[in-house]
Amino acid sequence: MNWIDVGALDDIPLRGARLVKTPVGCVALFRTGEDEVFAASDRCPHKGGPLSEGIVHGRAVTCPLHNWVFDLETGDAQGADEGSIPTYPLRVENGRLLLDGDAVGRRAAA
Amino acid sequence: MTQKLVVIGAGMASGRMLEHLFESDPSAYEVTLFNAEPRGNYNRLMLSPVLSGEKTYAEIVTHDEDWYAATGVACRFGERVVEIDRDRKVVVGEKGEVPYDKLVVATGSDPFMIPLPGHDLEGVIPYRDLEDTERMMGLSAKPDAKAVVIGGGLLGLEAAAGMAARGVEVTVVHIMGHLMERQLDEAAGYLLRRALTDKGIKVMCSANSKEILGENGQVKALLLDDGTELPCDLLVMAVGIRPSVALAKSAGLAVGRGVHVDDQMVTSDPDVLALGECVEHNGAVFGLVAPLYDQAKVLAQTLLGQEAAFQPKEVATKLKVTGCDLFSAGDFAEGEGREDIVFRDPARGVYKRLVLEGERLIGAVMYGDTADGAWFHGLIKDREDVSEMRDTLIFGPAFQGGAQADPMAAVAALPADAEICGCNGVCKGRIVEAVEGGATTIEDVRAVTKASGSCGTCTGLVEQVMALSLGDDFVMPTAKPVCGCTDLTHEDVRRLIKARELKSQPAVWQELGWTTPNGCHVCRPAVNYYLLADWPLEYQDDPQSRFVNERNHANIQKDGTYSVVPRMWGGLTNSRELRAIADAADKYGVPTVKVTGGQRIDLLGVRKEDLPAMWADLNEAGLVSGHAYSKGLRTVKTCVGREHCRFGTQDSTGLGVKLEKRLWGSWTPHKVKLAVSGCPRNCAEATCKDLGIVCVDSGFEIGVGGAAGMDLKEIQPLVKVATEAEAEEWSVAFVQLYREHAKYLDRPYKWIAKVGMDWVRAALSDADERAALVARFDLSQTIYQKDPWAERAEPAQARRFQPLADLTLEAAE
Numbered sequence: 001m002n003w004i005d006v007g008a009l010d011d012i013p014l015r016g017a018r019l020v021k022t023p024v025g026c027v028a029l030f031r032t033g034e035d036e037v038f039a040a041s042d043r044c045p046h047k048g049g050p051l052s053e054g055i056v057h058g059r060a061v062t063c064p065l066h067n068w069v070f071d072l073e074t075g076d077a078q079g080a081d082e083g084s085i086p087t088y089p090l091r092v093e094n095g096r097l098l099l100d101g102d103a104v105g106r107r108a109a110a
Numbered sequence: 111m112t113q114k115l116v117v118i119g120a121g122m123a124s125g126r127m128l129e130h131l132f133e134s135d136p137s138a139y140e141v142t143l144f145n146a147e148p149r150g151n152y153n154r155l156m157l158s159p160v161l162s163g164e165k166t167y168a169e170i171v172t173h174d175e176d177w178y179a180a181t182g183v184a185c186r187f188g189e190r191v192v193e194i195d196r197d198r199k200v201v202v203g204e205k206g207e208v209p210y211d212k213l214v215v216a217t218g219s220d221p222f223m224i225p226l227p228g229h230d231l232e233g234v235i236p237y238r239d240l241e242d243t244e245r246m247m248g249l250s251a252k253p254d255a256k257a258v259v260i261g262g263g264l265l266g267l268e269a270a271a272g273m274a275a276r277g278v279e280v281t282v283v284h285i286m287g288h289l290m291e292r293q294l295d296e297a298a299g300y301l302l303r304r305a306l307t308d309k310g311i312k313v314m315c316s317a318n319s320k321e322i323l324g325e326n327g328q329v330k331a332l333l334l335d336d337g338t339e340l341p342c343d344l345l346v347m348a349v350g351i352r353p354s355v356a357l358a359k360s361a362g363l364a365v366g367r368g369v370h371v372d373d374q375m376v377t378s379d380p381d382v383l384a385l386g387e388c389v390e391h392n393g394a395v396f397g398l399v400a401p402l403y404d405q406a407k408v409l410a411q412t413l414l415g416q417e418a419a420f421q422p423k424e425v426a427t428k429l430k431v432t433g434c435d436l437f438s439a440g441d442f443a444e445g446e447g448r449e450d451i452v453f454r455d456p457a458r459g460v461y462k463r464l465v466l467e468g469e470r471l472i473g474a475v476m477y478g479d480t481a482d483g484a485w486f487h488g489l490i491k492d493r494e495d496v497s498e499m500r501d502t503l504i505f506g507p508a509f510q511g512g513a514q515a516d517p518m519a520a521v522a523a524l525p526a527d528a529e530i531c532g533c534n535g536v537c538k539g540r541i542v543e544a545v546e547g548g549a550t551t552i553e554d555v556r557a558v559t560k561a562s563g564s565c566g567t568c569t570g571l572v573e574q575v576m577a578l579s580l581g582d583d584f585v586m587p588t589a590k591p592v593c594g595c596t597d598l599t600h601e602d603v604r605r606l607i608k609a610r611e612l613k614s615q616p617a618v619w620q621e622l623g624w625t626t627p628n629g630c631h632v633c634r635p636a637v638n639y640y641l642l643a644d645w646p647l648e649y650q651d652d653p654q655s656r657f658v659n660e661r662n663h664a665n666i667q668k669d670g671t672y673s674v675v676p677r678m679w680g681g682l683t684n685s686r687e688l689r690a691i692a693d694a695a696d697k698y699g700v701p702t703v704k705v706t707g708g709q710r711i712d713l714l715g716v717r718k719e720d721l722p723a724m725w726a727d728l729n730e731a732g733l734v735s736g737h738a739y740s741k742g743l744r745t746v747k748t749c750v751g752r753e754h755c756r757f758g759t760q761d762s763t764g765l766g767v768k769l770e771k772r773l774w775g776s777w778t779p780h781k782v783k784l785a786v787s788g789c790p791r792n793c794a795e796a797t798c799k800d801l802g803i804v805c806v807d808s809g810f811e812i813g814v815g816g817a818a819g820m821d822l823k824e825i826q827p828l829v830k831v832a833t834e835a836e837a838e839e840w841s842v843a844f845v846q847l848y849r850e851h852a853k854y855l856d857r858p859y860k861w862i863a864k865v866g867m868d869w870v871r872a873a874l875s876d877a878d879e880r881a882a883l884v885a886r887f888d889l890s891q892t893i894y895q896k897d898p899w900a901e902r903a904e905p906a907q908a909r910r911f912q913p914l915a916d917l918t919l920e921a922a923e
Contacts, residue, residue: 004917006914006915006917007914007915011914012914013653013654013910014654015628015654015655016653016654018910018913018914019913019914020913020914020915020916020917021913021915021916021917021918022917022918023917023918026913029914033627033628034287034627035287047668048669048670049670050658050666050670053658053661053662053666054631054658055630055631055634055635055654055655055656055657056654057626057627057628057629057630057631057634058626058627058628058630060630062630062631064657064658064666065666065668067631069630069631097914099917101917104917106917
């Protein structure tokens with residue numbers, strides 16, 4: 001693992017999300033009402049909607065374009081829709097957000 | 111032969127141990143008892159009743175002077191133990207040494223004091239012993255005394271409730287999201303919080319303490335992370351306890367979190383034993399009294415050379431925070447393979463939750479009605495197979511083995527004079543009469559009797575009475591719930607939010623029995639709207655419960671870019687505004703500029719990151735958000751009116767501008783579009799708007815409920831008035847009536863179809879009611895009539911529109 005500090009937990013609103021640009025594309029960082037954090041692709045597999053703009057509820061997010069709902073733990077679409085989004089390791093330490101650089105295609109600093 | 115026994119610590123565990131010892135063999139040991147507190151054993155659990163004034167100290171003493179005299183215990187109270195010398199087998203007290211053959215360490219625990227700046231100020235205390243209790247009791251002598259309690263666990267809440275009972279103004283600051291999170295789940299924690307709030311205790315959850323502020327060495331206030339300052343004369347820290355192990359550690363005994371003991375309560379030294387909150391047994395430490403009493407028995411037996419072993423048992427907690435009944439037992443965390451059975455009656459303040467794994471009950475949490483706690487605890491402890499009684503398990507032992515409970519049978523058994531609707535005093539007989547008189551629907555019954563017409567909580571009961579009276583003729587209405595998170599309809603939710611004065615989202619989730627922790631994308635925007643519409647001052651709008659357009663104050667397009675529409679009052683603009691719009695289009699590379707149907711200009715294809723800067727530029731020219739994205743007032747379309755037009759009868763443009771200036775910024779159940787036409791030729795197309803005004807020579811004809819979208823509707827006449835001022839008053843009153851009553855996402859025409867145009871006319875015809883509606887609208891506007899663009903162009907807000915980090919740049923280096 002190659003943990004990269006990408007910001008403070010409080011930079012993400014409760015039940016909200018923020019965007020991080022990475023070599024593998026835009027990654028959305030989610031913060032649930034219970035203060036859990038998840039990282040997943042920002043791009044909805046349906047029509048490319050920006051998931052970081054969706055409503056976060058429980059441990060799920062709803063795509064703002066056509067209401068697909070994704071489980072943030074597994075990345076799987078819920079209900080009748082089929083598809084999934086890649087998820088990435090993200091953790092919180094001392095109030096800082098640490099994203100796994102290896103998983104998002106970022107080489108460790110030499 | 112009598113041996114010498116020294117006991118360090120006169121707490122509840124050692125007191126019980128001595129009782130067992132003397133009961134079995136009063137002459138086996140000559141006992142010396144050290145206690146740092148200047149007194150002997152008392153029931154520490156009863157300090158809270160002492161604090162609240164229900165008991166006195168004398169009543170909670172468990173061992174008095176006579177007892178110590180009768181048993182021959184040499185009391186060394188108020189004397190600290192300095193050292194244990196295990197080589198010489200002596201205990202060194204402040205006033206001298208005492209030799210021992212056997213030593214019992216019962217030093218208990220120390221309150222944990224958070225090392226916040228200022229924690230050593232005078233007036234910052236833990237809640238542990240009688241001295242602390244007396245400090246809190248003394249506070250009430252001071253007029254307007256204020257106290258802050260850090261810690262929303264059992265002890266902190268006891269301290270808070272006790273002080274509040276003595277008239278002190280208390281605030282509880284808790285770091286976690288709900289109270290007593292180790293014993294209660296979120297729902298029970300919520301009910302507890304509500305009960306405490308009702309007692310006048312202020313509870314702040316998810317609150318981080320930052321610093322304790324003082325003046326002349328005396329505590330003055332607690333400062334929170336978010337800058338809140340809570341003034342206080344006394345600050346009680348009740349965040350937890352730690353085994354008190356310093357003495358044992360310096361004596362060289364094996365110590366982990368607590369003093370290590372084996373099943374016989376013997377430490378790493380065979381002549382030194384230990385028990386109580388200071389010990390660690392198989393990795394566990396102890397805080398509740400039940401296991402300590404078990405340890406006391408085992409230790410006494412070990413001292414007497416009898417075989418005994420300590421076996422920790424499943425522990426249940428039955429707690430009472432002055433007036434609130436709580437019970438929790440076993441493991442009630444959610445997990446895979448676990449299932450919940452929940453019973454919730456928020457109106458009575460009762461909540462029960464059982465957690466099952468396979469065929470067994472593994473956990474239980476109860477609030478309000480804890481009568482069946484012991485029975486559930488037994489099922490958990492005995493790992494009993496509960497699959498047979500699962501259907502009625504939650505109703506407790508009284509329901510087991512009997513016939514299935516039939517709710518209809520209970521209603522059928524009610525006498526005719528039993529009250530069904532408490533709000534309107536309607537009894538069962540009156541409803542039966544109404545049905546016999548021809549009422550077949552709940553609406554009919556409501557119209558005749560008023561039953562279920564106020565708070566609505568008895569609707570189900572009224573329906574059951576109707577079903578009994580009508581038999582097969584009665585069809586239970588199948589109302590459509592808001593979403594999968596609840597069985598309630600939008601109408602139910604709106605009514606209950608008002609009737610029960612629910613003023614926050616958690617209040618709605620808990621009191622209305624939501625099945626999800628915080629709703630979903632369907633219900634949350636609706637509930638957010640209902641709360642802000644009904645409680646404009648108390649409720650704070652939640653951007654995270656809004657659809658992206660309303661959160662970002664721009665319309666998201668299919669490629670993730672946004673459209674920006676500045677407001678043009680009544681469709682009027684000028685060369686300066688047009689120049690600013692053109693400049694913005696150039697500066698931010700706007701690919702498409704389009705004139706909208708609402709008489710303004712749409713800049714399409716703006717990147718999210720550019721929004722705040724673009725808004726700041728447009729603000730500079732006096733342009734504000736057009737709310738082209740909101741469930742709120744969109745535009746007031748106008749024609750040129752009598753200023754220029756040879757047919758115009760009134761100043762339609764001017765009235766349009768006035769209406770737009772009055773109504774902009776308000777949130778509504780769905781978008782609202784207005785228009786004012788200067789003559790019946792209707793160039794502003796006013797007759798297909800949510801509210802349309804057609805000017806005539808003698809005044810203004812107002813109609814409502816038009817639409818030109820999925821449905822095409824012509825407005826229905828509401829009223830004809832003579833003056834502009836009246837036209838404005840009726841328009842505002844209509845919008846407020848719609849705001850207060852319509853279901854979220856119903857345009858006015860849909861709402862009017864449900865309530866009837868007659869009802870709308872009747873409601874607005876009353877001059878007092880109209881004035882009250884206008885007043886409520888204006889009150890709401892004091893909060894919501896603010897340009898969202900200006901607020902979000904501020905640097906702190908604008909940052910949220912940028913990516914949090916960009917890892918592509920550095921990677922490319």
